[in-house]
Amino acid sequence: MPQxxxxxxxxxxxxxxxxxxxxxxxxxxxxxxxMQISLFMDEVKYFWMERLDIIDLELEGxxxxxxxxxxxxxxxxxxxxxxxxxxxxxxxxxxxxxxFLKIEHFFRIPEGSIDTGECVNLFRRLLIDTIKVxxxxxxxxxxxxxxxxxxxxxxxxxxxxxxFFMNFISxxxxxxxxxxxxxxEDFDTFEDIxxxxxxxxxxxxxxxxxxxxxxxxRRKIEIHNASAPGYTQLMAGQPEAKxxxxxxxxxxxxxxxxxxxxxxxxxxxxxRYEVTFSYLVLIMHTFIxxxxxxxxxEKAIVFYIFRKEMNGxxxxxxxxxxxxxxxxxxxxxxxxxxxxxxxxxxxxxxRIQEVAEMIQELFADVATA
Numbered sequence: 001m002p003q004x005x006x007x008x009x010x011x012x013x014x015x016x017x018x019x020x021x022x023x024x025x026x027x028x029x030x031x032x033x034x035m036q037i038s039l040f041m042d043e044v045k046y047f048w049m050e051r052l053d054i055i056d057l058e059l060e061g062x063x064x065x066x067x068x069x070x071x072x073x074x075x076x077x078x079x080x081x082x083x084x085x086x087x088x089x090x091x092x093x094x095x096x097x098x099x100f101l102k103i104e105h106f107f108r109i110p111e112g113s114i115d116t117g118e119c120v121n122l123f124r125r126l127l128i129d130t131i132k133v134x135x136x137x138x139x140x141x142x143x144x145x146x147x148x149x150x151x152x153x154x155x156x157x158x159x160x161x162x163x164f165f166m167n168f169i170s171x172x173x174x175x176x177x178x179x180x181x182x183x184x185e186d187f188d189t190f191e192d193i194x195x196x197x198x199x200x201x202x203x204x205x206x207x208x209x210x211x212x213x214x215x216x217x218r219r220k221i222e223i224h225n226a227s228a229p230g231y232t233q234l235m236a237g238q239p240e241a242k243x244x245x246x247x248x249x250x251x252x253x254x255x256x257x258x259x260x261x262x263x264x265x266x267x268x269x270x271x272r273y274e275v276t277f278s279y280l281v282l283i284m285h286t287f288i289x290x291x292x293x294x295x296x297x298e299k300a301i302v303f304y305i306f307r308k309e310m311n312g313x314x315x316x317x318x319x320x321x322x323x324x325x326x327x328x329x330x331x332x333x334x335x336x337x338x339x340x341x342x343x344x345x346x347x348x349x350x351r352i353q354e355v356a357e358m359i360q361e362l363f364a365d366v367a368t369a
Contacts, residue, residue, distance in 0.1 A: 004066065005058060009144070032123065045145075045148075048145035063266035067091040069091040069094050072262070073269075077141065088140065089327055090299075090333040091268065094270075095141070096141055096142065096143045107119065107123075136320075162253075164252075165253055165256070186241075190221065191218065193241065204278050205248065206220065206274075208223050221247050225247060258276075280297070306336075314366070336358055
């Protein structure tokens with residue numbers, strides 16, 4: 001297999017590290033203001049824009065012959081919880097969105113619209129995590145401006161996501177809705193909406209990381225919006241049908257966005273958050289007739305099964321470097337897929353437990369290391 005040429009991307013990681021470290025060293029991280037963060041994000045965007053063309057060129061070569069996973073549905077890697085062990089376990093290369101660009105919108109809305117204190121706390125967490133990645137795992141994980149690389153016209157991209165969302169709403173309610181206003185005319189309460197959903201869809205529409213079996217749609221939304229930065233303020237006084245659409249849109253648009261971006265850049269999504277994965281399952285049958293999307297989604301499902309099956313398996317390991325060398329030799333994803341083919345497993349039709357057992361067997365040496 002030809003070795004990819006990514007020397008510029010590697011050099012940019014070092015330059016990016018200096019940019020982030022310089023900001024971190026210039027301020028007391030515990031006393032950051034929204035204005036300071038906003039100005040830093042301008043620097044980050046300018047940094048990437050200057051380097052975008054060469055990154056695009058090298059990334060195209062990298063993804064042509066390698067399985068490159070992109071952390072998706074999460075804002076940052078979370079090294080302190082050992083998430084780097086899981087993410088590095090399958091595939092060839094592992095990419096991260098620039099986390100600051102991921103939350104930039106929180107700092108671009110009019111002052112006073114939301115409680116920026118929650119957003120500043122989020123920024124602080126991902127700043128600390130990003131520094132850990134850049135200091136300790138710089139050429140193992142690559143932080144890139146994925147959104148800038150994939151989307152040339154932000155307005156057209158948002159319109160595409162909105163169109164897909166209304167098609168999704170029309171399909172689950174079995175009625176054509178042209179826009180959100182026409183939907184809001186049909187429903188007054190969360191209970192009206194819930195009663196129109198088929199049980200399978202109702203169970204898959206989740207908003208929180210804990211089990212929502214038996215929880216009403218009203219309670220799911222109340223819990224979600226109370227914990228999401230700015231939601232309570234933004235939704236104050238809105239009709240319940242509108243609150244439902246806005247809450248649901250964030251997840252349906254997120255999984256649509258993940259699939260579109262990965263398709264554009266020839267990446268594979270690594271989804272570890274069960275809520276995001278639930279929406280992948282809900283919409284995936286719309287896409288799996290396409291060969292490329294089917295391959296992408298199959299690998300994403302296998303990686304999700306791995307993450308769930310191996311939960312806690314790395315807590316006893318002290319050296320990531322040792323595990324990294326071990327996992328590079330294992331080539332686990334190829335073996336899992338090969339075993340699935342030999343066993344005639346179509347993962348879109350079930351037999352998840354058999355795949356989980358294959359993973360357990362392949363990684364048994366990790367559990368005993």
